[in-house]
Amino acid sequence: MKKLVITNLTTDNITGKLSMLFDGNKEIRIELYDNEKSILDNIYVARVRDIVRNIDAAFVEIEPGRICYFSIKENPRPIFLNLKNSCKLCQGDLLLVQVKKDRIKSKAPMVSCGITFSGRYAAITREQAGRVGVSHRISDTDRTRADELKRLAQPYVTQDYGFIIRTDASDAENGLIEDEIRSLVKEYNDILEKAKHRTAFSLIRSEKNIMCKDIESCRLTAEDEIITDDRQVYEMLNGQTYAGMNFCAHLRFYEDRLLPLIKLYEMEQRLEHALSKRVWLKSGGYLVIEPTEALTVIDVNTGKFDGKGGDREETFLKINLEACREIARQLILRNISGIIIVDFINLKDKDRREILEETMKSLLANDPVKSIFIEFTKLGLMEITRKKIKRPLWEAVKGDTKDAESNT
Secondary structure (H helix, E strand, C coil), rough: CEEEEEEEECCCHHHHHEEEEEEEEEEEEEEEECCCCCCCCCCCEEEEEEEEEEHCCCEEEEEEEEEEEEECCCCCCEEEEECCCCCCCCCCCCEEEEEEEEEEEEEEEECCCCCEEECCCCEHHHCCCCCCEEEEHHCCCCHHHHHHHHHHHHHHHHCCEEEEEEHHHHCCCCCHHHHHHHHHHHHHHHHHHHHHCCCCCCCCCCCCHHHHHHHHCCCCCCCCHHHHHHCCHHHHHHCCEECEEEEEHHHEEEECCCCHHHHHHCHHHHHHHHEEEEEEEECCCCCEECCCEEEEEEEECCCCCCCCCCCCHHHHHHHHHHHHHCCCCCCCCHCCCEEEEECCCCCCCHHHHHHHHCCCCCCCHCCCCCCCEEEEEECCEEEEEEEECCCCHHHHHHHCCCCHHHHH
């Protein structure tokens, strides 16, 4: 049984909401919602301010003075809202863009013309134009159902957009999925039509509530709970439906004033542990997690582990496999993204190293954020990448308020 606990957090750096998802007594996900409103997934009419040809990119304004990064290379089909005689991007052009990455430290938000939004069973996206993709969680377990869902969505595909069939579609009725796809198509066309008649800096579509989106992505089952002692949060979620999920069915208001939720679930201590550099393993080994500006380095150590005279390579494999599982958990828990380098205890045996590689690939496949095993480098370091969407946990707690425009 999972529990999603939402309460208030006040520290020297942040005043906002703290959310923790528990599986049993173990926290598996932490989110912070500070007073800085997220613009992730919002859709704007943006004006091109500067074009930097040597990096094949542009900087665009979505609001007066709010600058975002726009990759020209990754947007071969810009959505122009001003009259054009060519497809070449020029200063002053008006574009329909969506925020794909929030501001991360000193880096400006990243926007794209790859408009994407989703329902419970499907997502419509320009990035999948002319195609239908199916969640790997369906493809990997039921190839027949995956093919059926592709055929179901194919008649609605155009050269402007395609679809991604989400995991929840696996057990849904085909009629419900088709109804949602038609609804997504209507909303997409309405957005494009609306944008044609708006001026620069207009907000065309706002992601209603980032907290609701995060709760929906937790994929709560019938027996799981959402618990909060914050009346504002309770009233916001009560009766709320997001992407087809009814939060009210899971919601419970906690009223014990003598023992607040933050104390009952030791949330401050758990948050502190999620920010510490050292993470102990049950075996006695430990991880050292070091975030830097460019990447995150994770070092695996034997620590107090005693192999009791057993095979040395087998001992190292056992620690490395335990470390693998904990690393996969920590990537989600701390929202570590970008390039991740892992220095496992060296394994000389090729077969054992392949076991380690396959284990990590399997664990990364279950990450809700796209995570990829790249390779073991020549120095024996494992390289992983994880898609950057939000600020990492350590940065959200630190409350870095540098001007994102400084990198322009």
